[in-house]
Amino acid sequence: MGSRQRTIDLHDIEVEAFLAYKDRLIQYLETFIQDLITLGGRITLLIGELAERGRVGPLAGARGRS
Secondary structure (H helix, E strand, O other): OOOHHHHHHHHOOOOOHHHHHHHHHHHHHHHHHHHOOOOOOOOHHHHHHHHHHOOOHHHHHHHHHO
Protein backbone atom coordinates (compact mmCIF):
# COMPACT_ATOMS: atom_id res chain seq x y z
CA MET A 1 0.00 0.00 0.00
CA GLY A 2 2.83 2.39 0.84
CA SER A 3 4.36 1.84 -2.57
CA ARG A 4 1.04 2.63 -4.26
CA GLN A 5 0.62 5.79 -2.19
CA ARG A 6 4.14 6.98 -3.08
CA THR A 7 3.36 6.35 -6.76
CA ILE A 8 0.15 8.36 -6.50
CA ASP A 9 1.95 11.13 -4.60
CA LEU A 10 4.56 11.38 -7.37
CA HIS A 11 1.92 12.11 -10.02
CA ASP A 12 1.13 15.53 -8.57
CA ILE A 13 4.62 16.89 -7.91
CA GLU A 14 6.75 19.36 -9.81
CA VAL A 15 9.67 18.24 -11.94
CA GLU A 16 12.23 19.62 -9.47
CA ALA A 17 10.63 17.74 -6.58
CA PHE A 18 10.56 14.54 -8.62
CA LEU A 19 14.23 14.90 -9.54
CA ALA A 20 15.12 15.49 -5.88
CA TYR A 21 13.13 12.37 -4.93
CA LYS A 22 14.91 10.38 -7.63
CA ASP A 23 18.32 11.59 -6.39
CA ARG A 24 17.50 10.60 -2.80
CA LEU A 25 16.33 7.19 -3.99
CA ILE A 26 19.53 6.63 -5.96
CA GLN A 27 21.64 7.66 -2.96
CA TYR A 28 19.71 5.27 -0.74
CA LEU A 29 20.17 2.40 -3.20
CA GLU A 30 23.90 3.11 -3.56
CA THR A 31 24.29 3.04 0.23
CA PHE A 32 22.23 -0.14 0.50
CA ILE A 33 24.31 -1.91 -2.14
CA GLN A 34 27.58 -0.78 -0.55
CA ASP A 35 26.41 -2.04 2.86
CA LEU A 36 25.36 -5.32 1.30
CA ILE A 37 28.77 -5.76 -0.33
CA THR A 38 30.55 -4.93 2.92
CA LEU A 39 28.38 -7.20 5.04
CA GLY A 40 28.53 -9.99 2.47
CA GLY A 41 32.29 -10.20 2.91
CA ARG A 42 31.96 -10.24 6.68
CA ILE A 43 29.28 -12.93 6.55
CA THR A 44 31.56 -15.03 4.35
CA LEU A 45 34.38 -14.71 6.89
CA LEU A 46 32.07 -15.64 9.77
CA ILE A 47 30.79 -18.71 7.94
CA GLY A 48 34.39 -19.71 7.27
CA GLU A 49 35.20 -19.41 10.97
CA LEU A 50 32.15 -21.49 11.85
CA ALA A 51 33.16 -24.12 9.29
CA GLU A 52 36.61 -24.38 10.86
CA ARG A 53 34.96 -25.07 14.22
CA GLY A 54 32.54 -27.63 12.76
CA ARG A 55 29.53 -25.43 13.49
CA VAL A 56 28.09 -25.05 9.98
CA GLY A 57 26.20 -28.37 10.06
CA PRO A 58 23.88 -27.38 12.92
CA LEU A 59 23.16 -24.04 11.20
CA ALA A 60 22.33 -25.74 7.92
CA GLY A 61 19.96 -28.08 9.76
CA ALA A 62 18.26 -25.17 11.50
CA ARG A 63 17.78 -23.41 8.18
CA GLY A 64 15.94 -26.42 6.80
CA ARG A 65 13.49 -26.45 9.71
CA SER A 66 12.29 -22.86 9.33
